[in-house]
Amino acid sequence: MAAHTQLMIQLTVSSILIAGTTFLHAIFVAFGAAILRGVSARMWGPIRFVRDSLALSVLALLLMFAHFIEIVMWAAAFIQLDLFTTWEKAIYFSAVSYTTLGFGDVLLPERWGLLAGASAANGLLLFGLSAAFLVEASAKLRLGGEP
Numbered sequence: 001m002a003a004h005t006q007l008m009i010q011l012t013v014s015s016i017l018i019a020g021t022t023f024l025h026a027i028f029v030a031f032g033a034a035i036l037r038g039v040s041a042r043m044w045g046p047i048r049f050v051r052d053s054l055a056l057s058v059l060a061l062l063l064m065f066a067h068f069i070e071i072v073m074w075a076a077a078f079i080q081l082d083l084f085t086t087w088e089k090a091i092y093f094s095a096v097s098y099t100t101l102g103f104g105d106v107l108l109p110e111r112w113g114l115l116a117g118a119s120a121a122n123g124l125l126l127f128g129l130s131a132a133f134l135v136e137a138s139a140k141l142r143l144g145g146e147p
Helices: 003-039 048-080 087-098 110-142
Strands: none
Touching: 003 048, 003 110, 048 087, 048 110, 087 110
């Protein structure tokens, strides 16, 4: 396969995955905001600390679930491209790459290396979005507003 063809395949796969995971993450953020708007004012008890802590915990777990799905999406692509033979290795590599941890004990073939960088950039962007949303939700709860 020509080098430019391989590059175009990697760019196409990366672009599709980045677009898909970003859209999915935006849905989870919007869903989290809707849940907090609807539930935060109705949570039990006059103890605001408990209410706010529970609301932020639920949101954090929701966002972590989104990240897990996004990691599995990358792993599924790696399996489809025959880059890994087991889901365990595909998910492990995907998680290590997506979180930018990069142990280096499991690697993609050299000609597929761009996918690892794209996965890392994608994870960095989406973890940043999650962090920004949690900070904003925390500030709004602290100030008595709705996220």
